[in-house]
Amino acid sequence: MPDNPIGVVDLPTSRPIPNELRPGHSVVLDADPPKASLVNLATNEEHEFQFNPQIMQETIEAKYNRTLINGLSHERLSYKNTSNNVIPIELYMSQLLQDKQTNIANSSPTILQRKAWLQSLIYPVSNEDFGYTGPPQVLFIWPKVARLIGKVMRVSFLHREFSNRNLSTIRLVAKLRFEHDISRRLLMEDVQINGSLSVEER
DSSP, X not given: OOSOTTOOOOOOOOOOOOGGXXXXXXXXXXXXXXXXXEEETTTTEEEEOSSOOSOOOOBOOEEEEEEOOXXXXXXXXXXXXEOOOEEEEEEEEEHXXXXXXXXXXXXXXXXXXXXXXXXXXXXXXXXXXXXXXXSOOEEEEETTTEEEEEEEEEEEEEXXXXXXXXXXXXXXXXXXXXXXXXXXXXXXXXXXXXXXXXXXXX
């Protein structure tokens, strides 16, 4: 008779379970994901976010003229245009984290300097030849997510926490309304290929 009449298979000795896969341990997929940023195209200054947004919402709509025809049971829709892609961006800023980064880089801006930079994006740019132009074009970059040129249409700030020592802001939430703005015409075929979050092929 065979030594193993009931077909039991001897399993190899199991390996120890790595600590990161044990209960109570979280697996870090990407310890330092690429950060989103805004670039002022008038000055080429780039502002990298401290934290990437948790969510991102897009709003685009087709606009039509409504034509009333006597005796017809409904309105006819005549295409007028498609609205710009509007993206609200919510940014969290921490001076405590900024202080840690400053100890490493020695040149990181304070969150109030970051706030001033964001506010500057809704003010006109001076021009030696033409006096003053409008606010700058802004490039919104989020690697593998978005790459759009547009305008910052609105900014608001919520001061969440203040220092006990000097009452300076140490936690700040910035809310921006970014609107896509390009000169060339977008067609259905363009959006099918590149999507609505890219000014060029990804």
